[in-house]
Amino acid sequence: MTAAYLTRIIPDPRSPQARRDTRTAVDLHRRLMSLFPDNAGPDPRARFGVLHRTEDTPTGPHLLIQSNHHPDLTKLPTTYGTATTKPLDTLLEALRPGLTIRYRCVASPVRKPGATTRAAYKLPAVVALTGTAADEWWLRQADAAGLNITNLHAQPLDTAHGTRTPHSGDRQRIHHTRTRFDGTATVLDPEQLRTKILEGIGRGKPYGCGLLSIAPARPEPQ
Known part of the structure; x- marks a missing residue:
């Protein structure tokens, strides 16, 4: 590994x-x-x-x-x-199916509408998601990461921003809308989860988005 x-x-x-x-x-x-x-x-x-x-x-x-x-x-x-x-x-080696974990991920939820939809509604190539749409985005990402979400709290954060100058010399504005997702989940596929933890989730990874952190959930008090 x-x-x-x-x-x-x-x-x-x-x-x-x-x-x-x-x-x-x-x-x-x-x-x-x-x-x-x-x-x-x-x-x-x-x-x-x-x-x-x-x-x-x-x-x-x-x-x-x-x-x-x-x-x-x-x-x-x-x-x-x-x-x-x-x-x-x-921590990564201890993952197993059925394990209950706590998670946190600051991510940049977006959708990329097709050319026809963009033209019809005058949308940009990338549309930032907030509210319920952001929650639904996270649930899809979690499913792809081998997780079954059992509890979810989403909090909008300040936008990640700045200006970079790549090798082409053209200045580019960086702008990533961010949401922090916290909660609990059950591990369904440990290998998928390891892969997503190591690769990150979504866009904006160089700028503070995509890090998925997990920890074993504490037992509920009796």
Whole structure:
């Protein structure tokens, strides 16, 4: 099975680099990718399986980064904050049919209408989904990930945004509507679930979308 690591970075609010990185999704993406080897081909994020999201906590934002390569945390500025990495292999290997888990995924639910529908309703190529439509999108994604959702709470989040300049030199605006999905589920297909955890879900993966986190559900109190 492919190795998997989870890194938690607790940025120091006094760090100007950390404050700058949290302003746009593009700046944060660049910072996180700097922790992995250079010259990794045309898509280093996919090669190293890098997925991330920002978690709001009572003490401030934490950064969660999942990867298939151990990040080099010494590349963070010395005043950036604290960071730790742990393997996820034991958790992934313990998955079995019937296991009840808790899940969290910040994702960018969208649909891509066909050309005829776009022309008839003057729609863009990608339509962001919210509300019930976003919930239905998540249920389809969960089914494809080998999960049976038993509880779902969805919360809209701020849009992931920024401006990037690819090798073509043309500036591109990044804009991903985000929803956080939390709840409980039953594992139906462990292999499908492992694959989706490692690959991520939906679009916007370089910019804080698609990381599916799971943990065994605690037994209900008697």
